[in-house]
Amino acid sequence: MADLKSGVNPLFLREEDLRQGMELLFCGWRDFAGEPDPLLARRQLGRAHHRAVYFIGRHPGITVGELLSILKITKQSLGRVLTQLVTDGLVVQLPGARDRRQRCLKLTATGEALERELTETQRQRLARAYRTAGAEAVEGFRQVLLGLVDERDRNRLAGAPAPQAPQRR
Amino acid sequence: MADLKSGVNPLFLREEDLRQGMELLFCGWRDFAGEPDPLLARRQLGRAHHRAVYFIGRHPGITVGELLSILKITKQSLGRVLTQLVTDGLVVQLPGARDRRQRCLKLTATGEALERELTETQRQRLARAYRTAGAEAVEGFRQVLLGLVDERDRNRLAGAPAPQAPQRR
DNA sequence: ACTTTAGGTCAGCCATCGTGACCTACCCTG
DNA sequence: CAGGGTAGGTCACGATGGCTGACCTAAAGT
Numbered sequence: 290m291a292d293l294k295s296g297v298n299p300l301f302l303r304e305e306d307l308r309q310g311m312e313l314l315f316c317g318w319r320d321f322a323g324e325p326d327p328l329l330a331r332r333q334l335g336r337a338h339h340r341a342v343y344f345i346g347r348h349p350g351i352t353v354g355e356l357l358s359i360l361k362i363t364k365q366s367l368g369r370v371l372t373q374l375v376t377d378g379l380v381v382q383l384p385g386a387r388d389r390r391q392r393c394l395k396l397t398a399t400g401e402a403l404e405r406e407l408t409e410t411q412r413q414r415l416a417r418a419y420r421t422a423g424a425e426a427v428e429g430f431r432q433v434l435l436g437l438v439d440e441r442d443r444n445r446l447a448g449a450p451a452p453q454a455p456q457r458r
Numbered sequence: 459m460a461d462l463k464s465g466v467n468p469l470f471l472r473e474e475d476l477r478q479g480m481e482l483l484f485c486g487w488r489d490f491a492g493e494p495d496p497l498l499a500r501r502q503l504g505r506a507h508h509r510a511v512y513f514i515g516r517h518p519g520i521t522v523g524e525l526l527s528i529l530k531i532t533k534q535s536l537g538r539v540l541t542q543l544v545t546d547g548l549v550v551q552l553p554g555a556r557d558r559r560q561r562c563l564k565l566t567a568t569g570e571a572l573e574r575e576l577t578e579t580q581r582q583r584l585a586r587a588y589r590t591a592g593a594e595a596v597e598g599f600r601q602v603l604l605g606l607v608d609e610r611d612r613n614r615l616a617g618a619p620a621p622q623a624p625q626r627r
Numbered sequence: 628a629c630t631t632t633a634g635g636t637c638a639g640c641c642a643t644c645g646t647g648a649c650c651t652a653c654c655c656t657g
Numbered sequence: 658c659a660g661g662g663t664a665g666g667t668c669a670c671g672a673t674g675g676c677t678g679a680c681c682t683a684a685a686g687t
Binding site for chain 1: 487492591
Binding site: 335336337362363365366369370388389390 | 672673674675676677682683684
């Protein structure tokens with residue numbers, strides 16, 4: 290298995306470095322994503338709800354289809370979560386102006402409050418990590434992660450972190 | 459650096475930057491973790507099995523307890539996975555030399571082959587991201603992720619990526 | 628007008644992870 | 658050796674969150 294270490298290839302491509310990166314990614318995500326779990330449990334919600342609320346908050350007016358392509362889950366899975374969020378009064382669905390088939394999603398005031406509360410713990414964790422690592426490290430962090438995501442999503446993530454839903458409206 | 463002039467304000471701790479980081483983390487993990495799913499499905503395994511196989515491969519002789527503390531799941535959940543891996547002939551359990559209550563876990567030859575196959579796709583993805591971003595970015599990537607994980611796990615991840623099982627916590 | 632397609636829903640299945648209780652086997656200390 | 662603590666396993670059961678398949682409605686294409 291000791292195949293790569295012989296090479297004079299760039300240091301950061303060694304087997305061991307890649308392994309370490311994978312593990313960091315696993316643990317980083319594990320602890321980051323798990324942070325709001327207690328808060329969610331208190332409201333009978335799960336991570337799926339958090340993800341939906343987060344992206345709706347970030348892209349007010351986003352359609353279900355757009356949300357699906359971000360979350361990469363099926364309509365049905367999202368539908369369940371969305372139904373609960375609507376009946377709980379955290380999200381509203383408005384028929385699209387341009388295309389009335391669409392349901393444009395927005396957070397209610399309550400939904401926004403929840404989103405802020407949930408994300409706050411994560412924001413703090415990330416901010417701490419950013420502060421400790423420094424601005425240059427943050428830039429590297431971004432670049433590597435950007436290279437990790439599928440081509441399709443790079444545009445949305447890379448340049449303009451659009452605060453509202455992209456192109457269509 | 460490639461810092462966009464959009465942010466005129468001093469720090470990189472702006473709301474927007476943090477949000478972008480969260481989204482990158484989500485998408486990066488989503489695509490990275492999902493990569494081996496087709497391979498797993500073909501063998502009737504799930505991500506849970508991959509995680510177990512990965513960490514056993516990385517820390518041969520790791521005990522069940524240590525594995526639990528890495529994965530942060532319950533005994534029961536891990537037990538199910540482990541039982542299947544053992545009956546499938548991918549993992550063996552050996553009584554600990556020092557403490558015979560322990561079951562030290564190791565991959566069989568078949569298990570190692572599977573591990574390599576599963577991780578290979580991810581390795582390639584990560585290597586590509588590393589190559590594109592450059593060595594400096596990789597260092598930043600590591601630092602930020604390290605700051606993201608809980609205190610407890612930093613030691614294992616930070617300095618020496620210990621090839622054998624680390625000391626107990 | 629009729630078909631196609633995008634967006635969305637309903638019903639039901641399955642894998643994973645969780646909790647709580649309880650068990651064996653083993654280690655350590657008095 | 659007794660007794661308590663620890664490592665690991667097990668059983669029953671429930672919740673979550675994915676999935677497929679069938680189906681609906683509204684718009685678009687021809």
